Amino acid sequence: MLVTLLLALSALAAQDSTAPGIVARLSRLADPVAYVDVEAGHEKILFHWDKNAGLREGDGLRQGVAGMSELFFPDDQSSVRCFGETALYLLESTPEKHVLRCDSVARMVVEAKGILLRLELPGGTVLEATNSWFRVQLDSLGRRYVIRNAGGVVTDDVIRSL
Numbered sequence: 001m002l003v004t005l006l007l008a009l010s011a012l013a014a015q016d017s018t019a020p021g022i023v024a025r026l027s028r029l030a031d032p033v034a035y036v037d038v039e040a041g042h043e044k045i046l047f048h049w050d051k052n053a054g055l056r057e058g059d060g061l062r063q064g065v066a067g068m069s070e071l072f073f074p075d076d077q078s079s080v081r082c083f084g085e086t087a088l089y090l091l092e093s094t095p096e097k098h099v100l101r102c103d104s105v106a107r108m109v110v111e112a113k114g115i116l117l118r119l120e121l122p123g124g125t126v127l128e129a130t131n132s133w134f135r136v137q138l139d140s141l142g143r144r145y146v147i148r149n150a151g152g153v154v155t156d157d158v159i160r161s162l
Helices: 002-017
Strands: 024-030 033-037 042-045 052-055 060-063 068-073 078-093 097-112 116-120 125-129 132-138 145-151 159-161
Touching: 024 033, 024 078, 060 068, 078 116, 097 125, 125 132
Parallel strands: 097 116
Antiparallel strands: 024 052, 024 068, 033 042, 033 060, 060 078, 068 078, 078 097, 097 132, 116 125, 125 159, 132 145
């Protein structure tokens, strides 16, 4: 009975990872993290026994102060790790670019690979990167974002304000 249940659950997980329209994989690393399904209009809390969700365009994540999560794009293996209070949405994902709108960010580490990764931060700051990784962190007073580039080539057009 237990073996049958485990096989059924693994089959459901395999179907979810190959479902049409899924462009990114959200993984909960520490509570609380929620998957936001914009089309259905609800949130699904991710627990340790069900810690992954596939994101389509428009979907997003919300997490609390102690939350940690990773958003992974399998097409080019880019990733965004979020730490602390975060709310973000996947606006667009094409073979040329991934666009994320961040409504709130405490701290994140972004590893951009071959496809352009665009982050729209609160306040109008836009980050675009390929083949690089960087950190975005709210300063200790919660007034502005500190952006630290840790790899790749930095050009003046990586960071723009609208």
